[in-house]
Amino acid sequence: MKTPPIVSAPEWDMAYQQMLVEEKAFTRARDALAAKRRRMPWTEVNASYRFEGPEGPMNLLELFQGRRQLIVYRAFIDPGTGDWPAHGCTGCSLMADHIGNLAHLNARDTTLAYVSRGSQADLERIKNRMGWKIPWYTIVPESTFDRDLGVHDWHGHNAFIRDGDRVYRTYFINNRGDEAFNNTWTFLDMTALGRQETWEDSPPGYPQSPAYEWWDWHDEYGSHEPSRWFGDPDPDDPHDPRPVKPCH
Template sequence: MKTPPIVSAQEWENARRQLLVKEKELTRARDALAAERRRMPWLAVEKTYTFDGPAGQMSLLDLFEGRRQLIVYRAFFEPGVHGWPDHACPGCSLVADQVAHVAHLHARDTTLVFASRAPQADIERMRARMGWTGIPWVTITDEFDLDFGVDQWHGTNAFIRDGSKVFRTYFVNNRGDEAMGGTWSYLDITALGRQEDWEDSPEGYPQTPPYEWWNWHDEYSDAPATAAWKAKIAGARTE
């Protein structure tokens, strides 16, 4: 193994700062790309889809759980998949393992759902074994996977609703799914984004100041940030 050179602390800091310039460029480019996603056209979902959930049949609209946005990850757990019936496929399982607490997405009016073709009894057994009980996981019963590009491979679809009307807003698969799992990565593929006031979004999009909506995952409410946290953020901005 040919390792990099061993240098002094100052030389190391200089090298880090040189790389930081490129990293900042990448961050700004990623933000600009997310801004373009928020301007993607919407595709109306005209077809009716049915899923099996823990409490019975559900429509695509039901998967929103009353929230405005929906993210659906197609996970391969079904007969014929490597690992069946004990595990989902290794790649999809790695994705599930790294999903952040969904309460943070809920605070941005966004629901995350996993979908597979396995029966609910098998899904519930696997979720309990793997500790994935916080992620809603439904059974595909029709052509949803075929219609949305995830019949042969994994992928993540983003949707938004206007009342009872549902629209497809974005899709990512292959290596694009590598970034999924974190709250920010999920929000950055949605039509509304992180909904923070520093973002370049179309006029009228919902936005709040950054940090102020963040909270512990078990203390979100209609007033998500505590008064003490808001005061701390306000003080930091003043400084």
């Protein structure tokens, strides 16, 4: 592997100070984008979308758990995904692995919930296996919640706010936007080798492998071949099981 220049500590600090200008500009740009999100119009949604929770039937309003704001992630822990019934989707499982103590989010009057098409019994079994403590609900078979909110075919986060019993959709993030909720990428992006994926612009000779395919369930790394669920299907392989990714 050909490395970047090896320099003295003062030279390194000079290069870092130059990068810091861009880092700060990125932070300000991110803050400006967040300010625009806060000024997005709201649209009212059906507060009676039905779910099943650990205690029984629930509606969307009840997912708020009494708080003013709600973020709902559509996780594909569903029959037919991953190596079901042992696990669900590897990418959605990777997302769930990064959710820690929600007390800090709750302190800002905000609830985070995951929803899937898996039954409560299946979700509870997989949560116990994976060590997840996230509030997790089942989208009931007749519900159109995921289709109506843009997460029927692909993962994504929807943000809601309530005014009494009325619920409004305020924002939506999906696809690579969801990376913001996964600090594995943040840590890797600050390293010399980055994510080590083939799409990245890295110096020649840096280790790289296809995006998505190295992911695994955290209790299965090294035990089987890389997943072929994520990534673009190979047009020359009629047996490639990956679906064509929908456009959003």
